[in-house]
Amino acid sequence: MKLDVLAIAAHPDDVELCCAGTLAALARSGKKVGVLDLTRGEMGTRGTPELRLDEARKAADILGLAVRENAGLPDCGLENTVPHREVIIRFIRRFRPDICFVNAPEDRHPDHRNAAQLTLDALFYSGITKLEVTGADPEPWRPRHILHFMQHWPFEPTFVFDITDTIRIKEKAIRAFASQFDAPEDDEGPQTYVSSKRFFEALRGRAREYGQQIGVDFGEPFLYYGGPVPLRSLDVLFSSRPER
Numbered sequence: 001m002k003l004d005v006l007a008i009a010a011h012p013d014d015v016e017l018c019c020a021g022t023l024a025a026l027a028r029s030g031k032k033v034g035v036l037d038l039t040r041g042e043m044g045t046r047g048t049p050e051l052r053l054d055e056a057r058k059a060a061d062i063l064g065l066a067v068r069e070n071a072g073l074p075d076c077g078l079e080n081t082v083p084h085r086e087v088i089i090r091f092i093r094r095f096r097p098d099i100c101f102v103n104a105p106e107d108r109h110p111d112h113r114n115a116a117q118l119t120l121d122a123l124f125y126s127g128i129t130k131l132e133v134t135g136a137d138p139e140p141w142r143p144r145h146i147l148h149f150m151q152h153w154p155f156e157p158t159f160v161f162d163i164t165d166t167i168r169i170k171e172k173a174i175r176a177f178a179s180q181f182d183a184p185e186d187d188e189g190p191q192t193y194v195s196s197k198r199f200f201e202a203l204r205g206r207a208r209e210y211g212q213q214i215g216v217d218f219g220e221p222f223l224y225y226g227g228p229v230p231l232r233s234l235d236v237l238f239s240s241r242p243e244r
């Protein structure tokens with residue numbers, strides 16, 4: 001199946017936290033959107049890999065994804081090596097996405113940084129005609145554009161996507177990972193940095209903050225390193241008025 005968009009991230013729930021509002025908006029507009037989770041999140045303090053797979057499936061339905069796959073690479077063990085790149089290349093040549101969303105190049109969790117570099121290199125090598133990968137389509141493929149989403153460490157975004165119409169869908173998809181987020185007050189499992197109500201509210205606060213920067217209610221920030229963003233219309237400038 002040819003996809004328009006593929007989001008690739010270290011852990012199941014990374015894309016929900018960082019770019020789910022944008023993915024839901026793209027899916028709603030008719031784009032074929034997929035997610036590739038690189039690991040099963042088996043090192044997570046709460047929940048089990050099986051539970052998180054089930055939660056990832058529920059979140060995929062909520063976001064309107066065409067497909068969601070898990071690469072089965074080791075959580076806390078992502079490495080920019082030939083075997084790990086080849087796993088990703090098999091998916092890239094199969095789904096042939098035009099746009100890829102990937103982890104931020106710098107972040108608190110080493111898996112996020114490693115996933116970003118591993119994925120960038122896999123996307124590049126996937127486009128090399130003579131690179132043969134066992135089990136992969138021999139046709140090379142490289143996406144047109146790569147966007148990094150923001151996770152823990154903030155950065156100065158290249159652009160902010162308006163998710164005012166899809167923030168409810170995003171939050172519903174995050175809540176599908178019930179083992180990880182927004183735990184009830186009387187929950188008996190181990191509390192983590194991400195399981196508290198405060199973390200969930202901080203997520204909405206960040207969406208509010210970046211929305212404010214572009215003059216809308218909620219937004220998701222992205223980094224783009226592909227040079228000048230090619231535009232054929234300035235409609236977006238005529239229809240927006242951020243406070244500056």
Ligand SMILES: [Zn+2]
Nearest residue numbers: 010011014109
């Ligand atoms: Zn993560």
